[in-house]
Each structure stands twice: as structure tokens, then as C-alpha cells.
Amino acid sequence: MPRYDFRCRSCGATFELRRAMAQANDPAVCPQGHEDTVKLLSAVAVTGGAGGGAPQQAPSGGGGGCCGGGCCG
Numbered sequence: 001m002p003r004y005d006f007r008c009r010s011c012g013a014t015f016e017l018r019r020a021m022a023q024a025n026d027p028a029v030c031p032q033g034h035e036d037t038v039k040l041l042s043a044v045a046v047t048g049g050a051g052g053g054a055p056q057q058a059p060s061g062g063g064g065g066c067c068g069g070g071c072c073g
């Protein structure tokens, strides 16, 4: 069963839960009883994820013209 890390925004505690993937996005309750928690991205690779791989650099442009020499139109 996969393990998920959560962080409590009320007390700042981090904790982990083991739950089925079907409940991965269900709200988790802090061990202290707080309900304001967020799920952290696990370092464990998730198989089948779309768009994996190295982060892509945004294409150049949008910085005041690409060349100013008419190459781009």
C-alpha cells in the first residue's frame, strides 16, 4: 500500500499515512487532530505519470523580441 506524506498547516507537523491509492486525495487528519492538512509530493516515483522526465525549458521569447533583426517575422 502506498505511503503518503502530509503536513499539517495548523501545527506544522508532518506525518505519513498508508492508504489505498483510491483514497490518496482524501483529507487526512493530523495526529494532533487538525484537519487543515496538505498532501506532500512523495519522493517515490509514480509509475504511469504523464509528462515525466526532465523539466522542459520554456521556449525563448516574450522577452522583448527574439532577435530584432527580422528573423521572426
Ligand SMILES: [Zn+2]
Residues within 6 Å of the ligand: 008, 009, 010, 011, 012, 013, 030, 031, 032, 033, 034
Ligand atoms: Zn496539526
